[in-house]
Amino acid sequence: MAFGERLAAAMDEAGPLCVGIDPHPELLARWGLNDSAESLAAFGETVLEACVRSAAAVKPNAAFFERHGARGVAALEHILGRARELEILTILDAKRGDIGSTMEGYADAYLSEGVPLEADAITVSPYLGFGSLQPAFDLAKHTGKGVFVLALTSNPEGAEVQHARTPDGESVAGAIVRQANALNEGAERMGDVGLVVGATVGDAVKDLGIDLGSFNGPILAPGVGAQGAGPQQLLQVFGNARGRVLVNQSRGVLNAGPFVEKLRGAIQAAAGAAQYTLQSFDVQD
Numbered sequence: 375m376a377f378g379e380r381l382a383a384a385m386d387e388a389g390p391l392c393v394g395i396d397p398h399p400e401l402l403a404r405w406g407l408n409d410s411a412e413s414l415a416a417f418g419e420t421v422l423e424a425c426v427r428s429a430a431a432v433k434p435n436a437a438f439f440e441r442h443g444a445r446g447v448a449a450l451e452h453i454l455g456r457a458r459e460l461e462i463l464t465i466l467d468a469k470r471g472d473i474g475s476t477m478e479g480y481a482d483a484y485l486s487e488g489v490p491l492e493a494d495a496i497t498v499s500p501y502l503g504f505g506s507l508q509p510a511f512d513l514a515k516h517t518g519k520g521v522f523v524l525a526l527t528s529n530p531e532g533a534e535v536q537h538a539r540t541p542d543g544e545s546v547a548g549a550i551v552r553q554a555n556a557l558n559e560g561a562e563r564m565g566d567v568g569l570v571v572g573a574t575v576g577d578a579v580k581d582l583g584i585d586l587g588s589f590n591g592p593i594l595a596p597g598v599g600a601q602g603a604g605p606q607q608l609l610q611v612f613g614n615a616r617g618r619v620l621v622n623q624s625r626g627v628l629n630a631g632p633f634v635e636k637l638r639g640a641i642q643a644a645a646g647a648a649q650y651t652l653q654s655f656d657v658q659d
């Protein structure tokens with residue numbers, strides 16, 4: 375089954391929450407774990423256990439694993455494999471992007487079937503031009519995987535690039551949304567090419583004339599919780615993008631660890647809150 379359909383089914387079952395697996399050194403300490411590759415695997419296992427039937431997907435961030443070199447990457451590999459066993463969708467947050475021939479290598483590393491770091495989807499950066507990401511789109515289509523393209527990121531520095539205008543007046547972010555949407559043409563519920571749009575971007579979507587409501591793919595929304603966004607910001611940014619918004623929370627829920635039951639409670643509460651807010655879009659329109 376294609377990624378978009380699998381994600382839609384998972385969101386129907388568990389609600390619109392993606393849990394970030396971001397083992398920050400401070401979080402490891404808070405969980406009573408030392409800052410080691412072994413701890414990363416234990417951390418990830420606990421998060422996965424808490425996510426079963428309670429979150430639509432998990433998003434391990436490669437940075438926190440790569441800090442530990444080969445053993446950290448082995449922990450990431452273990453977590454991706456364990457998620458597959460538990461049938462939890464994985465979005466590997468690697469934010470890759472390179473010239474076409476190298477992009478082919480990155481795509482193969484994460485989106486091919488049976489590779490060590492196989493994930494259900496990855497995040498990619500379109501800074502080398504949207505077209506440079508084509509190898510990832512092609513492979514994802516072939517293997518039933520997904521690709522999330524950074525469009526409007528949650529950090530304030532993103533605006534200097536993403537709000538800039540192309541010579542014909544379109545914003546850079548708008549051009550990314552348009553090109554990503556073209557790849558989803560014909561998809562029923564939602565396509566396999568997603569966007570990343572931070573819940574912290576305020577009126578940027580509106581100001582740049584971007585219509586997320588007609589985007590036919592999943593929209594990953596980081597920024598809720600630790601970065602300060604809440605229901606009001608979700609409504610402000612995603613007001614007309616019903617049913618396709620996948621809210622990400624990392625630290626906001628991970629702080630509830632290390633005990634599985636308490637972590638699961640926080641995840642379920644966050645999923646419920648995201649669901650409640652996103653459903654209210656219908657009422658507002």
Ligand SMILES: O=C(O)c1cc(=O)[nH]c(=O)n1[C@@H]1O[C@H](COP(=O)(O)O)[C@@H](O)[C@H]1O
Nearest residue numbers: 435497527528570572596600601623624625
């Ligand atoms: O691609 C991402 O996931 C991402 C894009 C973005 O614009 N902002 C953003 O925070 N993220 C990631 O989402 C997660 C947010 O973590 P918390 O702030 O702890 O919820 C981190 O893994 C970030 O790298």
